[in-house]
Amino acid sequence: MSKQIYKRSGAHLPDNCRPGWDILFTLGDKWTGPVLGTLSRDGRQRFSDIEKALPALSQRMLTLTLRRLERDGLVQREIYPAVPPRVEYELTERGRSLLLAVKDFASWGFKNHEDIERSRQRFDAAE
Amino acid sequence: MSKQIYKRSGAHLPDNCRPGWDILFTLGDKWTGPVLGTLSRDGRQRFSDIEKALPALSQRMLTLTLRRLERDGLVQREIYPAVPPRVEYELTERGRSLLLAVKDFASWGFKNHEDIERSRQRFDAAE
DNA sequence: CTGGATCCTCAATGATACTG
DNA sequence: CAGTATCATTGAGGATCCAG
DSSP states (O other), X not given: OOOOSOOOOSTTSOTTTHHHHTHHHHHTSTTHHHHHHHHHHHOSEEHHHHHHHXXXXXXXXXXXXXXXXXXXXXXXXXXXXXXXXXXXXXXXXHHHHHHHHHHHXXXXXXXXXXXXXXXXXXXXXXX | OOOOOOOOOSTTSOTTTHHHHTXXXXXXXXXXXXXXXXXXXXXXXXXXXXXXXXXXXXXXXXXXXXXXXXXXXXXXXXXXXXXXXXXXXXXXXXXXXXXHHHHHHHHHHHHHHHHHHHHHHHHHHXX
């Protein structure tokens, strides 16, 4: 058995939409977005570079997030045998294509986030 | 202060992408997708109808999920004063437009889920 | 430097009982 | 019927220490 690096899944989704929706469960966890974004913006880089780019992200969560992304074939990991170790990460073709798709989707968020904020404030004020 | 119905947030995201990405944190929780999908497919309906359509969803989580969606202005709630109570839910215009955007994005998932599955199996087998 | 192993906390979810 | 209140579970995420 492989080590469990992730328990969350889209298993509760109806069969007919699971293939499309369960990627949302990957993107929905806390650090997948920032890590993908960093790799997209700054290109191939080392573990410690990503760490520096995202100070709030703990070492442990960076490792886990990268493993999940590697497992899904969104990120490629390359190890340079040396002392001290040197490991570089880079988006795969699939990873880049995902980011393009997300970007289109994110534009909905940009267009609507102010309205949503107003909606939330109205709702909270009404209680 | 309003009752906390949700603690999760995109607060850790970089300022420049938070407006676009934090909707993913709403969609990323367990039941938002199924509930939106049900409302989209079956149209306006009662609390108990949604419950029946999603047997694995507990009453409590349905209530919470609907409140969050209502708070974001994605779902509208209408109460008919009567005994026994009758409450109907329906997607708002904003909710429908979100679903359209998700649909486009989900097509990436449909196109890639088999490759991702294979990638996962390879990764798990390699351990 | 990379990242595995442990322990700990708390938010998300589930289960159950109760009520206007 | 449509919730609310409570209690239990559990898994994501954080902190720290250790190792090749």
